[in-house]
Amino acid sequence: MTSARPRRSALYLPASNARAVEKARALACDVVILDLEDAVAPDAKDEARAGAVAAARAAGFGPRELVIRVNGLDTPWGEADLAAATEARPDAVLIPKVSSPDDIAAARARAPSDIPLWAMIETCAAMFRLEALGAASRHAGVAAWVIGSNDLAKEMRCALDAERAPLATALSLSLMAARAHGLTILDGVYNDIADADGLARQCAQGAALGFDGKTLIHPSQVDAANAAFSPDADAVAWARTVVTAFDAPEAVGRGVIKVEGRMVERLHLEQARRLIAVADAIEARTAG
Template sequence: MSETSYRPRRSVLYVPAVNDKALAKIASLACDAVVIDLEDSVAPTEKVAGRAKLRNILANRPGRAIEMVVRINALSSEWGRDDLLAAAACEPDGILLPKVDTARDVLEAGDALDEAAAPEVLKLWAMVETPKAMLNLGAIAELGRDPASRLACFVAGTNDLVKETGVLATPDRRYLMPWLMQMVLAARAGGLDLLDGVYNDFRDAEGFAHECAEAAAMGFDGKTLIHPAQIEAANAAFSPSAAALAEARAIRDAFALAENAGKGVIALNGKMVERLHLEQAKKLLAKATVVGA
């Protein structure tokens, strides 16, 4: 991971396309990305109005580097295809596809973007929120290795998974944990970023911080958010810690010593350290540079 290849997605805030007050605050927020939502947070009677707002929203992007993604309605819905084409015409950084069940859903969206001559830099994100998506996760993730598919990121839709399966949503997410870890494996196999689902009680700062720390430990790249008050904790949880950075620097410096030139394995502070650890250290340090950790 170089400084130029890493794009932080630690904090990704959903903002309803019809909420003018929330939209006006985007430029002042410290989140890494926003998802302009046309789906769950927009009532059926407001779908068309929300879509009509996209051009103005994306034409007035914040001056700082913030990723702008549009979540459309499912392509199988009456609004989906019009949402997709309208969003593509406004040139966001990405389009988030809900209710993805199979790899074909992603490919069809990509074909539609190609037909509309959308730029190659326009990426697709996919919600993992249905039982079918979980069963087909490997095949969907494989698309991440094919640039023609545009797929760049998975987003866990934990609320929908709970609804669709009937599992009990406990505070420790014990029944969701196997599926979350399966998402991590699939995302890494496909070279995709992976975002954790939302935490519904935005007033519970302690619970939110704990869930962020847990998701970071599992290997998620960031978390989707429903309230600006959650941004700071998410950024902290998914940034390299001071201890991790100190260890990464020590590994880098140790391998840079003349006596370790060409060695595959060295001893450092009583531990065996391999060159794979050096690569991990370099990635962590590059990430820290980008996020200012």
């Protein structure tokens, strides 16, 4: 079962930009991803690595999860990135371009077992190994997958607009594989920072598909993601009604009960409890 921890908005920031990282400590995002990969030029990789380590050690991110995205192990910077990131002990380390179970095993072999790993699903090869990747992820302590829609679209040579029709199959299959193995999964980024309407449509699409949240490239996108991936108030109220009904003495041992005229199965009880847990966590974070 995926975590009830809110991960509605995961903001990428170049770890070489100390000013942006400092501002992130006060943003409303659920996750801060300090990026050593795509957002950092080759001649700034060492500076970014040092900045990420310093930020992780300084802490001060409050309830936000802090994740460091390293460069791939097949690059000149990957080994040093992973060693430095795990030593800094963020909440997780994000591994890019995971295409096979061997990629997950290689990362885990170099990272302490108590450091959660996240994996980028962003290659065509990964799409044909999703079941194996899911099993390997669960075995290796990978807590979440992140869709890399830009890299995937680049490999596919397809158009990438707000509706993302060419990626529909990849998004759905990735989500199903993640759910089959109890993983959190975050949607890819929306590139047009100025297009608030397109962002809102894509956030709504991702939420409707079932993603837990969305990765972002600019602080101005945080509010839209938080709104789209927060549980609907009516849905939370109904979930509380379902839990109360199943907790009643007359419902003990029953697989199906009638709640306010609707037939509700026990499988809906787990969904209701998770929805409530997410809503309560968001409320606690907002109050804090």
